Amino acid sequence: MELTGAEITVRCLADEGVDYIFGYPGGAVLHIYDEIFKQDRVKHILVRHEQAAVHAADGYARACEKPGCVLVTSGPGVTNAVTGIATAYMDSIPMVIVTGQVPTHAIGQDAFQEVDTVGITRPCVKHNFLVKDVRDLATTIKKAFYIATTGRPGPVLVDIPKDVTIARTEYEYPASVSMRSYNPVLKGHAGQIRKALALLTEAKRPMIYTGGGVVLGSASAELAQFVRNLGFPCTNTLMGLGGYPANDPLFMGMLGMHGTYEANMAMQHCDVLLAIGARFDDRVIGNPKHFFQEDRRIIHVDVDPSSISKRVRVDVPIVGDVREVLSEMNRQLAATGAKPDAAALKAWWTQIELWRARNCLKYDRNAAIIKPQMVIEKLHEITGGDAIVTSDVGQHQMWAAQFYRFDKPRRWINSGGLGTMGFGLPAALGAWLAHPESTVVCVTGEASIQMCIQELSTCKQYRAPIKIVNLNNRYMGMVRQWQEFFHGNRYAESYMDALPDFVKLTESYGHVGMRIEKPEDVEGALREAFSRKDDLVFMDFVTDQTENVFPMVPGGKGLSEMILV
Amino acid sequence: MRHIISLLLENESGALSRVAGLFSARGYNIESLTVAPTEDATLSRMTIVTTGSDDVIEQITKQLNKLVDVVKVVDLSEGEHIERELMLVKVRASGKDREEMKRMADIFRGRIIDVTDKSYTIELTGTGQKLDAFLDALEDGAVLETVRTGASGIGRGERILKV
Numbered sequence: 030m031e032l033t034g035a036e037i038t039v040r041c042l043a044d045e046g047v048d049y050i051f052g053y054p055g056g057a058v059l060h061i062y063d064e065i066f067k068q069d070r071v072k073h074i075l076v077r078h079e080q081a082a083v084h085a086a087d088g089y090a091r092a093c094e095k096p097g098c099v100l101v102t103s104g105p106g107v108t109n110a111v112t113g114i115a116t117a118y119m120d121s122i123p124m125v126i127v128t129g130q131v132p133t134h135a136i137g138q139d140a141f142q143e144v145d146t147v148g149i150t151r152p153c154v155k156h157n158f159l160v161k162d163v164r165d166l167a168t169t170i171k172k173a174f175y176i177a178t179t180g181r182p183g184p185v186l187v188d189i190p191k192d193v194t195i196a197r198t199e200y201e202y203p204a205s206v207s208m209r210s211y212n213p214v215l216k217g218h219a220g221q222i223r224k225a226l227a228l229l230t231e232a233k234r235p236m237i238y239t240g241g242g243v244v245l246g247s248a249s250a251e252l253a254q255f256v257r258n259l260g261f262p263c264t265n266t267l268m269g270l271g272g273y274p275a276n277d278p279l280f281m282g283m284l285g286m287h288g289t290y291e292a293n294m295a296m297q298h299c300d301v302l303l304a305i306g307a308r309f310d311d312r313v314i315g316n317p318k319h320f321f322q323e324d325r326r327i328i329h330v331d332v333d334p335s336s337i338s339k340r341v342r343v344d345v346p347i348v349g350d351v352r353e354v355l356s357e358m359n360r361q362l363a364a365t366g367a368k369p370d371a372a373a374l375k376a377w378w379t380q381i382e383l384w385r386a387r388n389c390l391k392y393d394r395n396a397a398i399i400k401p402q403m404v405i406e407k408l409h410e411i412t413g414g415d416a417i418v419t420s421d422v423g424q425h426q427m428w429a430a431q432f433y434r435f436d437k438p439r440r441w442i443n444s445g446g447l448g449t450m451g452f453g454l455p456a457a458l459g460a461w462l463a464h465p466e467s468t469v470v471c472v473t474g475e476a477s478i479q480m481c482i483q484e485l486s487t488c489k490q491y492r493a494p495i496k497i498v499n500l501n502n503r504y505m506g507m508v509r510q511w512q513e514f515f516h517g518n519r520y521a522e523s524y525m526d527a528l529p530d531f532v533k534l535t536e537s538y539g540h541v542g543m544r545i546e547k548p549e550d551v552e553g554a555l556r557e558a559f560s561r562k563d564d565l566v567f568m569d570f571v572t573d574q575t576e577n578v579f580p581m582v583p584g585g586k587g588l589s590e591m592i593l594v
Numbered sequence: 595m596r597h598i599i600s601l602l603l604e605n606e607s608g609a610l611s612r613v614a615g616l617f618s619a620r621g622y623n624i625e626s627l628t629v630a631p632t633e634d635a636t637l638s639r640m641t642i643v644t645t646g647s648d649d650v651i652e653q654i655t656k657q658l659n660k661l662v663d664v665v666k667v668v669d670l671s672e673g674e675h676i677e678r679e680l681m682l683v684k685v686r687a688s689g690k691d692r693e694e695m696k697r698m699a700d701i702f703r704g705r706i707i708d709v710t711d712k713s714y715t716i717e718l719t720g721t722g723q724k725l726d727a728f729l730d731a732l733e734d735g736a737v738l739e740t741v742r743t744g745a746s747g748i749g750r751g752e753r754i755l756k757v
């Protein structure tokens with residue numbers, strides 16, 4: 030039977046197993062919306078701004094192991110979505126975005142709501158397609174999901190002109206696709222793996238540094254086995270948190286600009302470094318020149334060859350999927366029975382414990398004003414460390430990363446690469462849809478939350494009982510911190526004046542709002558909020574305005590040149 | 595270092611802009627870029643001449659390979675290869691210079707493909723260096739217009755780039 034392009038689009042999504050699509054209608058996608066209306070396999074979540082549709086799909090994808098899915102109209106629908114797409118791209122999140130386009134005959138005519146979607150999004154997608162013929166539609170959508178979810182994941186966009194949604198053809202959803210130009214390497218080279226293990230077992234001061242790749246590749250179990258077997262110290266990037274359990278004694282905390290003293294010192298002074306699914310970001314190794322003052326061998330496992338030897342020269346590159354490679358490493362270790370140098374390792378741990386004793390995350394626990402760190406610690410306690418925590422961007426993000434000790438992957442959802450304010454609330458909505466049985470918390474700041482505050486309305490519509498922890502310091506705190514440290518205390522435009530009354534604002538959206546001003550009220554407020562299982566509760570914590578995030582590696586400085594409290 | 599990189603890419607609309615966009619977005623140099631369809635209508639062949647340190651060239655080949663439309667990439671400069679560029683040059687050719695210009699074209703194995711009373715249009719192929727040498731050999735003011743294709747390259751001997 031012949032179907033229209035619009036029917037085919039929706040059928041493809043359903044056949045691909047998409048349960049939620051996040052979107053916003055408009056002229057170019059009306060036929061697709063009409064088909065969404067006529068079926069109930071794919072549920073549509075109507076956001077209040079296209080940026081939020083993408084963030085919500087992104088949060089959904091990060092929380093479960095499935096790709097997110099988005100539907101927006103041409104022109105402004107697309108341009109609004111671009112920030113979300115770039116956010117997903119920078120953090121390698123699997124996602125398929127379907128966009129409407131003006132009819133094929135109108136393309137290039139400056140038609141109403143026309144933008145060059147393929148051109149605008151090209152630098153921030155893994156790949157994109159313009160479907161000019163309805164007969165290519167089903168295969169293209171299949172390819173989009175295939176590309177988005179394999180190799181290094183990423184967003185893939187499919188642009189569909191309106192006339193293609195009306196045209197008819199036979200429908201068949203391909204069971205699989207193969208592309209001669211796209212074949213990610215998954216299995217690591219056995220010889221390289223052997224070389225890596227030899228280096229590691231001979232190391233005097235080994236260090237394991239893992240990133241978002243371990244979370245994306247669902248390899249935490251294999252990682253834990255590997256690290257525990259060797260007894261090596263392990264650190265995670267901001268994107269990798271939860272990849273290794275934070276409460277394990279081998280865990281060193283996060284590394285990088287706001288990483289722990291012990292993680293950064295160990296990173297700087299190790300003699301063999303194993304990097305797994307991490308990309309030596311500038312927020313992670315600081316000034317590369319300083320990083321290379323110390324001599325060390327580097328082993329790098331990554332599914333994307335271009336991540337390897339990009340910022341840092343690598344001695345043993347291993348291209349492959351984290352889970353495949355770690356399994357092979359575990360297998361070879363078991364088979365050979367190779368053991369690390371025990372005496373050297375003991376001395377190394379003695380050094381590490383000295384660094385750890387510096388207690389770099391300490392803060393004033395008896396302060397008369399609410400300390401943001403304390404709120405996160407209490408949040409951890411009250412949620413049993415088992416919530417899905419999303420965040421926005423700023424100081425609150427760093428405190429959440431440092432103090433909510435993530436023990437499991439896919440519990441920490443934040444924008445690391447692009448650092449997109451406005452991400453937290455819609456991402457929480459998506460994460461909740463992926464795991465409606467879980468407690469979902471959005472840790473945010475009074476500036477960030479206002480960038481997608483309209484999504485409180487979406488949350489009302491779908492009864493999403495998200496708990497919002499607003500660390501309200503009346504400042505763009507992260508900006509204020511830089512101005513204090515590096516711009517002579519000139520707080521240019523970082524004070525958040527004329528803030529709304531968040532309690533009333535939340536109430537006007539039909540939710541529950543709370544304002545907490547004293548340290549002794551923090552715990553009670555959190556308990557009350559989390560006891561309201563079915564309500565979205567916005568907790569507005571009035572926190573210390575002057576608090577800064579420590580440790581801090583200033584821009585251009587080396588990892589061991591931290592500012593400490 | 596100067597490298598000459600050859601690629602096969604899907605003959606899709608937009609494939610060229612993905613390659614060009616990659617170079618500009620990542621700040622890589624392009625000295626020249628040529629592209630045309632191949633005997634296989636689904637594929638185009640592109641030759642890019644670029645410069646950069648070994649690290650940069652390694653990133654360029656990796657990033658090119660990562661583009662979904664790119665089927666194959668080789669850095670021709672890693673092995674023996676042949677490189678040719680075509681130039682059309684319109685030169686002043688009147689009076690006593692006319693004979694001299696014909697002689698120069700002959701020396702460089704150029705062909706005169708268009709003639710007016712006052713000018714010749716010369717077709718010349720060779721490496722970029724040879725074309726430069728020809729232009730350098732002409733008298734100041736002799737050149738009215740030049741158009742160059744940029745280099746095309748192919749491996750020497752049995753080496754072939756194929757899917």
Ligand SMILES: Cc1cc2nc3c(=O)[nH]c(=O)nc-3n(C[C@H](O)[C@H](O)[C@H](O)COP(=O)(O)OP(=O)(O)OC[C@H]3O[C@@H](n4cnc5c(N)ncnc54)[C@H](O)[C@@H]3O)c2cc1C
Nearest residue numbers: 240241242246267268285286287306308332351445446448
């Ligand atoms: C305000 C702010 C402060 C920040 N401070 C810090 C900080 O102090 N410390 C810090 O670490 N970060 C910090 N960041 C985040 C930083 O900008 C980067 O986003 C982050 O460090 C990158 O993490 P990653 O290296 O794990 O790479 P990701 O971006 O998570 O990339 C994952 C890597 O794994 C690879 N990969 C993906 N899937 C697989 C697979 N299946 N198998 C193998 N490989 C795979 C990918 O190819 C890629 O190379 C900060 C961000 C903000 C906004």
Ligand SMILES: Cc1ncc(C[n+]2csc(CCOP(=O)(O)OP(=O)(O)O)c2C)c(N)n1
Nearest residue numbers: 423424425450474475476477504505506507
């Ligand atoms: C969309 C966007 N614009 C600007 C920035 C730059 N920026 C980074 S952190 C920050 C301040 C965030 O303030 P707030 O949400 O109150 O968090 P705080 O740092 O106070 O915890 C700004 C403006 C950004 N990351 N994203």
Ligand SMILES: [Mg+2]
Nearest residue numbers: 474475504506
């Ligand atoms: Mg703030």
